[in-house]
Amino acid sequence: MKTISVCSYISSMGMSVPDKVSTNDYFAAYLDTSDEWISERSGIKERRWAEGDIGISELSERAARQALANGGFTPQDIDGIVFATVTPDYAFPSSACLLQKRLGITQCFAFDLAAACSGFIYGLSVADGLIAAGRARNILVVGADVLSSLINKQDRSTCFLFGDGAGAAVLSSVSNNETGSKRYIEGNITELSGLYAIDMRSDGSLGGILTAGTGSALRASAERIAANEHCIKMDGREVFKFAVRALADVSLNVCQKTGINISEVTHFVSHQANMRILQGMAKQLGIPEERVPSNIARYGNTSAGTIPILLTEMIDLGRLKKGDLVLLSAVGAGITWGAILLRW
Ligand code: ACO
Numbered sequence: 001m002k003t004i005s006v007c008s009y010i011s012s013m014g015m016s017v018p019d020k021v022s023t024n025d026y027f028a029a030y031l032d033t034s035d036e037w038i039s040e041r042s043g044i045k046e047r048r049w050a051e052g053d054i055g056i057s058e059l060s061e062r063a064a065r066q067a068l069a070n071g072g073f074t075p076q077d078i079d080g081i082v083f084a085t086v087t088p089d090y091a092f093p094s095s096a097c098l099l100q101k102r103l104g105i106t107q108c109f110a111f112d113l114a115a116a117c118s119g120f121i122y123g124l125s126v127a128d129g130l131i132a133a134g135r136a137r138n139i140l141v142v143g144a145d146v147l148s149s150l151i152n153k154q155d156r157s158t159c160f161l162f163g164d165g166a167g168a169a170v171l172s173s174v175s176n177n178e179t180g181s182k183r184y185i186e187g188n189i190t191e192l193s194g195l196y197a198i199d200m201r202s203d204g205s206l207g208g209i210l211t212a213g214t215g216s217a218l219r220a221s222a223e224r225i226a227a228n229e230h231c232i233k234m235d236g237r238e239v240f241k242f243a244v245r246a247l248a249d250v251s252l253n254v255c256q257k258t259g260i261n262i263s264e265v266t267h268f269v270s271h272q273a274n275m276r277i278l279q280g281m282a283k284q285l286g287i288p289e290e291r292v293p294s295n296i297a298r299y300g301n302t303s304a305g306t307i308p309i310l311l312t313e314m315i316d317l318g319r320l321k322k323g324d325l326v327l328l329s330a331v332g333a334g335i336t337w338g339a340i341l342l343r344w
Helices: 024-028 035-042 056-071 095-103 116-132 204-209 222-226 236-258 275-285 303-316
Strands: 003-006 008-016 021-023 046-048 080-084 109-113 138-146 164-173 185-188 194-202 267-270 325-332 336-343
Touching: 003 194, 008 056, 008 116, 008 303, 021 024, 024 035, 035 275, 046 164, 056 095, 056 138, 056 164, 056 303, 080 095, 080 116, 095 109, 095 138, 109 116, 116 138, 116 164, 116 194, 116 303, 116 325, 116 336, 138 303, 164 303, 194 236, 204 236, 236 275, 236 325, 236 336, 267 275, 267 303, 303 325
Parallel strands: 008 194, 080 109, 080 138, 267 325
Antiparallel strands: 003 185, 008 164, 021 046, 138 164, 194 336, 325 336
């Protein structure tokens, strides 16, 4: 019998998206584009945008509450919040602290993490490390963004890609041993639930192909905002080429780390950036597209939100079953990318 050691598993999940739907015809009404072009090049039919000043902590509250309720957790059970977002409510306080207040959690650590579309993978990885170090037993990991706050609606090559959304997971320790050193448990690799292998990468030298936002290096001013300098700028072709290669590479790597063959993976839950990127990754890995679930048609790219939203929908639809092997993967601005292989 082949064994594996794990220290954490996803014990529950939740999601929330804004009510307002914008279809591709919204753009076709004022730009030189069409529903046909957008659908064919990206797979996106519609997306949700938060209205007014709804910030990311407000949008995430419902997802977080759902995750807590689904796992039977009270606020007191949560030892920490890791909030992956690149569209925080403010520079400070962090969205993690704002969410902590909304949830009425009185004692826990809380911080934001910026890894763009790879945020949920990074968040799970960091939370898994904190659990392995004995710093927490249950961590609320949120992946969420309000990218509508950074869209240049006059840029027809990027504006249709992005939507708003939030997903949340509670990552829990597999061990009941609160203070002892035995935080990993070993079990049969064909049945033990938990995070099996993680690969987290970044390459800052490629950061220029996808940028957005104001900050200390690009101070906000009325002129800059009026000129849309704070909005998303992207070299779509470069991002596309890099994403297909990188997703396939890290997917193979987490399989190799565990000795599991790629053909054994039940679901490839990959960041929803573009349907053609998902098809390209499937082709490179030699896997059938049926194993690459997608909801990009309904939500577009919600950045750190895509993976936890898709996982939650799969659970609700009964598509994700105990014992399934799931490979999470993502690429995002930074450039960051990564993968996690887990058994549900
Ligand atoms: N409607 C009609 N025509 C358009 C539009 C539009 N909305 N946008 C661009 N075009 C035109 C271009 O001007 C170009 O015209 P030209 O040939 O006369 O110059 C032509 O269509 C082809 O443009 P490309 O940029 O080559 O189109 P492509 O097939 O690469 O698709 C897209 C563009 C969808 C942005 C693609 O590059 C892509 O998806 N890249 C990945 C980017 C991505 O997903 N980013 C998300 C954030 S990063 C992440 O999450 C990993």
